[in-house]
Amino acid sequence: MTRPKLLIFDLDGTLIDSRRDLIECVNATLRHCNLPPLHDDRIAGFIGDGATALVERSLQASAGDPSFRHHKALTFFLSYYREHLLDHTEVYPGVLSSLAALMTSPNAPLMAVLTNKPVNPSRRICDALRLTPYFFGNYGGNSFTTKKPDPEGLLAIWREAEQLGGERLQAHEIIMVGDSEVDIRTARNAGIGAWGCMWGFATSKMLAEGPDALAQNATDWLALVQAGDGVP
Missing domain, CATH: 1.10.150.240 (Putative phosphatase; domain 2)
Known part of the structure; x- marks a missing residue:
């Protein structure tokens, strides 16, 4: 990998x-x-x-x-x-520390949010829950002409990341991370990899789509990234 x-x-x-x-x-x-x-x-x-x-x-x-x-x-x-929107909503356990570890890791990946939630609530939530600093972009269901699983938004983020990083990115260097079948289908429609999260709202439907890897909790994200370098 x-x-x-x-x-x-x-x-x-x-x-x-x-x-x-x-x-x-x-x-x-x-x-x-x-x-x-x-x-x-x-x-x-x-x-x-x-x-x-x-x-x-x-x-x-x-x-x-x-x-x-x-x-x-x-x-x-x-x-x-x-x-x-913030009465009960909270970050899942391990998410903030895992994002921090990813951001500070050697050859840290760029990170962005792509949700089907309208973009303004998405950004308000990420601001309030201290998620925003980890992402170069946060895009919602009304940010583009289509929503996931259409790959339009993902492809736009791909292009933006290339501009930020100053290099072309290959499909095998990009991963969609999500809990639902919609996220896995979005990745497939864009020709990139997909990691499934086992703590979300649609686990059985997500598993049926055959993600490339599974995270049992958010701390698995760093291990999955490191696996690409052969780091145990």
């Missing part, structure tokens, strides 16, 4: 545990639409494709109608989430 020069991280379920805040905001939205709440695990299964998909899937599941739409629901959700 080649030592990676660029690591692109998912946010929810990978760097941060936002499960409780997202669930509570979805159920607040359902109440706003006069619909019954959903079980936590049902909502968690809808996370990963951005706010629009999360709200739409939750509305349809609560209403019991696959065609159900509520034009004001997404607006309410986004407004409510802006006020509550």
